Amino acid sequence: QVQLVESGGGLVQAGSSVRLSCAASGRTFNGRTMGWLRQAPGKEREVVAAITWSGGATNYAESVKGRFTISRDNTKNTVYLQMNRLKPEDAAVYYCAAGRIGVTGLPMGTMSYDSWGQGTQVTVSS
Numbered sequence: 001q002v003q004l005v006e007s008g009g010g011l012v013q014a015g016s017s018v019r020l021s022c023a024a025s026g027r028t029f030n031g032r033t034m035g036w037l038r039q040a041p042g043k044e045r046e047v048v049a050a051i052t053w054s055g056g057a058t059n060y061a062e063s064v065k066g067r068f069t070i071s072r073d074n075t076k077n078t079v080y081l082q083m084n085r086l087k088p089e090d091a092a093v094y095y096c097a098a099g100r101i102g103v104t105g106l107p108m109g110t111m112s113y114d115s116w117g118q119g120t121q122v123t124v125s126s
Helices: none
Strands: 003-007 010-013 018-025 034-039 046-051 058-060 068-073 078-083 092-099 120-125
Touching: 003 092, 018 034, 018 092, 018 120, 034 068, 034 078, 046 068, 046 078, 058 068
Parallel strands: 010 120
Antiparallel strands: 003 018, 018 078, 034 046, 034 092, 046 058, 068 078, 092 120
16 A cells, blocks of 8 residues: 655645645555546545656646646655646645556546545635
């Protein structure tokens, strides 16, 4: 099992930037696709970004494409989400999640992920 701890959230102004970090532990981090998901009040959890084990390929939800960048440093067992030009509608609890063992590619469905972190709140003021 992989353990995930997110950090970096907080209260920010619309138009600003924030970088989230996800520290992973546990040997099953190796080889796994990773994703960032978010859940706003009253809404379903959604995948906003995914990255392959090598970091060579990424995928994004349309709502964040061009503004968010997912990356990873496997030497540090850490995944990042750089969020630029934040909008009020980006406010949510952001979760880091590991793709299920055996999952390949860059899935954008939440069922392809497990081993959630506890989440970090991002609040965007207008």
